[in-house]
Amino acid sequence: MVFLAAGIIVSALAVVYMRQLSREAFVELQVLSAEHDALNIEWGKLLLEQGAFSSHPRIENDAREKLDMGMPDPEQLVVVRMPGETGP
Numbered sequence: 001m002v003f004l005a006a007g008i009i010v011s012a013l014a015v016v017y018m019r020q021l022s023r024e025a026f027v028e029l030q031v032l033s034a035e036h037d038a039l040n041i042e043w044g045k046l047l048l049e050q051g052a053f054s055s056h057p058r059i060e061n062d063a064r065e066k067l068d069m070g071m072p073d074p075e076q077l078v079v080v081r082m083p084g085e086t087g088p
Helices: 002-053 056-065
Strands: none
16 A cells, blocks of 8 residues: 555656646747747848848949949950850
8 A cells, every 4th residue: 555655646746747847848949939930030131131232223333332333435345255156
């Protein structure tokens, strides 16, 4: 009878311990899920920012203003053709 009572007590303590571990794991899952959502939002913002910075008008504007670049005059153009290539 003592072994049966000891077994029930040990079993009850094991259930309580496992339930606590389960709660702690659930809390950690919730924290990681929130972090995952925040990182996804940041990733979306970075993709939008990358799209804005790599747009052709912005690059052209930066080249003109910051690098003082422009279209070359027709006299400055040199056409390089591959051997055997024909064209205008």
